[in-house]
Amino acid sequence: MKSKSILRGKRTHFCGELRKKDVDKEVILFGWVNRIRDIGNLIFIDLRDREGLAQVVISSEQKDLLGKAKNIRMEYVLAVKGVVKPREEGMKNHELATGDIEVLVKEMEVLSQSETLPFVISDPVKATEEMRFKYRYLDLRRPSMQKNIRLRHRAALIVRNFLDKKGFYEIETPFLTKSTPEGARDYLVPSREYKGRFFALPQSPQLFKQIFMISGFDRYFQIVRCFRDEDLRADRQPEFTQIDMEMSFAGQEDVFSVTEEMIVCLFDLIGARLSRPFPRLTYEESMERFGTDRPDLRNRMEIIDLTDTGLRIDSRIIRSVLQSDGVLKGLVVQNGKNLSRSRLDKVEKRARGLGAKGIIWIKKEKQTFTSPLRLKNEDFTQIWEKSKAGEDDLILLVADKKETALRVLGELRTDFFYQEKTDSTDFQFVWITDFPLFEWSEDENKLVSMHHPFTSPKAEDMPELEKEPLKVKADAYDLVVNGVEIGGGSIRIKDRDTQERIFRVLGLDEKEQENKFGFFLKALTYGAPPHGGIALGFDRIVMILAGEESIRDVIPFPKTTSSLCLMTDSPSEVDENRLKEVGIQIIKKNKGGKNDE
RNA sequence: GGGGUCGUAGUUCAGCUUGGUUAGAACGCCGGCCUGUCACGCCGGAGGUCGCGAGUUCGAGUCUCGUCGGCCCCGCCA
Numbered sequence: 260m261k262s263k264s265i266l267r268g269k270r271t272h273f274c275g276e277l278r279k280k281d282v283d284k285e286v287i288l289f290g291w292v293n294r295i296r297d298i299g300n301l302i303f304i305d306l307r308d309r310e311g312l313a314q315v316v317i318s319s320e321q322k323d324l325l326g327k328a329k330n331i332r333m334e335y336v337l338a339v340k341g342v343v344k345p346r347e348e349g350m351k352n353h354e355l356a357t358g359d360i361e362v363l364v365k366e367m368e369v370l371s372q373s374e375t376l377p378f379v380i381s382d383p384v385k386a387t388e389e390m391r392f393k394y395r396y397l398d399l400r401r402p403s404m405q406k407n408i409r410l411r412h413r414a415a416l417i418v419r420n421f422l423d424k425k426g427f428y429e430i431e432t433p434f435l436t437k438s439t440p441e442g443a444r445d446y447l448v449p450s451r452e453y454k455g456r457f458f459a460l461p462q463s464p465q466l467f468k469q470i471f472m473i474s475g476f477d478r479y480f481q482i483v484r485c486f487r488d489e490d491l492r493a494d495r496q497p498e499f500t501q502i503d504m505e506m507s508f509a510g511q512e513d514v515f516s517v518t519e520e521m522i523v524c525l526f527d528l529i530g531a532r533l534s535r536p537f538p539r540l541t542y543e544e545s546m547e548r549f550g551t552d553r554p555d556l557r558n559r560m561e562i563i564d565l566t567d568t569g570l571r572i573d574s575r576i577i578r579s580v581l582q583s584d585g586v587l588k589g590l591v592v593q594n595g596k597n598l599s600r601s602r603l604d605k606v607e608k609r610a611r612g613l614g615a616k617g618i619i620w621i622k623k624e625k626q627t628f629t630s631p632l633r634l635k636n637e638d639f640t641q642i643w644e645k646s647k648a649g650e651d652d653l654i655l656l657v658a659d660k661k662e663t664a665l666r667v668l669g670e671l672r673t674d675f676f677y678q679e680k681t682d683s684t685d686f687q688f689v690w691i692t693d694f695p696l697f698e699w700s701e702d703e704n705k706l707v708s709m710h711h712p713f714t715s716p717k718a719e720d721m722p723e724l725e726k727e728p729l730k731v732k733a734d735a736y737d738l739v740v741n742g743v744e745i746g747g748g749s750i751r752i753k754d755r756d757t758q759e760r761i762f763r764v765l766g767l768d769e770k771e772q773e774n775k776f777g778f779f780l781k782a783l784t785y786g787a788p789p790h791g792g793i794a795l796g797f798d799r800i801v802m803i804l805a806g807e808e809s810i811r812d813v814i815p816f817p818k819t820t821s822s823l824c825l826m827t828d829s830p831s832e833v834d835e836n837r838l839k840e841v842g843i844q845i846i847k848k849n850k851g852g853k854n855d856e
Numbered sequence: 857g858g859g860g861u862c863g864u865a866g867u868u869c870a871g872c873u874u875g876g877u878u879a880g881a882a883c884g885c886c887g888g889c890c891u892g893u894c895a896c897g898c899c900g901g902a903g904g905u906c907g908c909g910a911g912u913u914c915g916a917g918u919c920u921c922g923u924c925g926g927c928c929c930c931g932c933c934a
Binding site: 297298299305314319332333346352355358376377379387388443444491492493613702710809825 | 866867883884889890891892894897926930932
């Protein structure tokens with residue numbers, strides 16, 4: 260047996276950090292076998308660790324080593340002791356940060372072996388996302404994933420250091436808490452000691468952070484997990500992380516200022532220089548011009564209002580819409596003249612899918628117009644001039660209820676933009692302000708909070724709260740970058756009376772208020788400072804910093820779009836006894852899957 | 857809950873339109889050769905429940921229905 264293990268020695272370097280300056284040094288490296296190039300009497304191994312790759316060389320001058328190296332396979336874990344040698348010109352690998360040197364092996368130990376891998380660890384990845392999830396530990400070995408997770412760590416560190424400097428305390432809040440009636444579906448946790456009663460995992464620490472303000476901590480933040488039991492998307496996971504913040508004696512400007520400064524620090528991580536202050540749009544303006552409350556301002560297209568023009572032109576279809584409270588909205592597609600008929604059919608289909616009854620396109624050739632809509636030439640000309648369309652452009656029109664027309668054209672505006680190459684180093688931030696306090700839920704047939712029920716109405720709208728609730732604006736705001744909503748917040752209600760008025764408008768009777776929010780209403784009566792805050796989507800911010808298109812690529816262990824964890828195979832069934840313990844009886848199983856008998 | 861799309865070797869895919877020999881390729885894996893490779897190269901080999909279940913048919917990877925799973929979107933996400 261060998262007397263002494265390399266492990267007795269200390270690692271001297273990470274593989275990825277070796278450079279020319281390390282030539283002639285004796286080094287000890289630990290790492291995974293990324294690739295083997297066996298030339299016969301000469302073997303090259305790319306050894307990989309957190310920091311990168313280094314080429315280690317075993318030659319026939321050491322017969323015993325060579326024999327040992329012949330048995331090495333991909334992803335074996337090795338300890339290597341050797342000397343750093345310069346590479347001759349022509350043998351350098353300029354693709355590799357460590358490409359000027361290599362390590363001539365003197366001693367080598369296999370610390371761990373590896374079975375044949377389900378997929379090769381490479382960037383860009385060649386495995387499907389399904390495979391990557393199942394073998395997440397292997398997927399995470401890929402340099403790009405390592406980079407994303409490191410970036411996430413550094414972003415969190417910047418947030419902590421920055422907010423600490425600004426006087427924020429990082430304070431934790433409970434995960435086992437109370438189910439709330441409004442908002443997203445809660446994840447429920449049964450109570451063993453009180454059968455039939457449940458904790459809920461927090462959708463956000465909203466009330467706790469407001470209570471911190473009432474408790475006098477003045478400024479709070481937390482990088483905190485939030486849970487929402489809703490369907491998923493590329494930018495939505497059932498558990499996600501927020502940078503949650505709250506400030507006392509602060510108004511909107513204070514929240515904007517500290518948030519912007521922090522965002523600037525975060526984007527400095529990737530060398531992006533942002534200019535402040537960020538532009539602002541009211542909700543109303545954003546909807547009118549972009550058809551969405553999270554506009555991508557890199558996209559210069561804007562929706563135009565043609566309702567007045569529509570009333571003047573001779574079209575029964577358009578007139579009938581406009582006379583029943585509808586609007587005529589348009590979108591100019593630059594150089595859209597050459598869009599094929601089948602492409603236009605797709606646009607039409609998409610518009611119908613979004614709820615439009617149809618869409619009208621107009622093309623121009625010299626002085627004549629082509630369109631499925633039959634109009635007099637001078638009417639087409641009116642529209643064309645009002646739209647300020649150019650010769651090679653295409654005009655899209657939607658005549659519908661205002662909300663529908665704006666939404667449809669807003670989506671089409673986005674579709675057209677993403678078919679072009681977008682500049683990934685251009686970050687267009689915008690604050691959306693003055694959101695409505697309430698919106699009408701067709702589903703539940705009642706008013707619901709647009710933000711959340713603790714949001715302060717604008718002072719000047721207070722008298723209208725009960726009479727015209729849908730016209731009341733809130734001191735609420737969102738932060739948007741390149742069409743992604745990365746945060747939202749508001750100035751909060753600070754007195755019990757206002758809070759109760761809001762609850763009443765939302766249809767919560769006194770008993771319900773007491774039952775769900777009694778503790779909070781009471782807290783508001785003992786000296787609540789004016790306060791407000793914001794919550795930023797940490798995963799989304801890291802996603803944008805990393806240049807990824809899904810937050811799954813910046814979350815170590817994400818769920819699939821159907822809320823499954825393929826690595827642990829959860830959720831899974833539990834023993835009958837465990838269920839009994841928490842007083843739960845399964846009524847009916849669905850999704851027969853693997854867990855069923 | 858709805859729509860779209862995908863599921864074939866360990867992996868990534870082709871084959872499916874128009875049903876019909878032994879289901880192919882690349883990478884990986886196994887064996888051999890190779891002293892300057894770096895996606896090493898060359899030679900040879902093993903490897904398939906065509907996701908699962910029904911149906912149509914003389915015959916199904918291919919057509920139909922159902923189901924499970926991945927991804928995208930709508931609803932939903934205060």
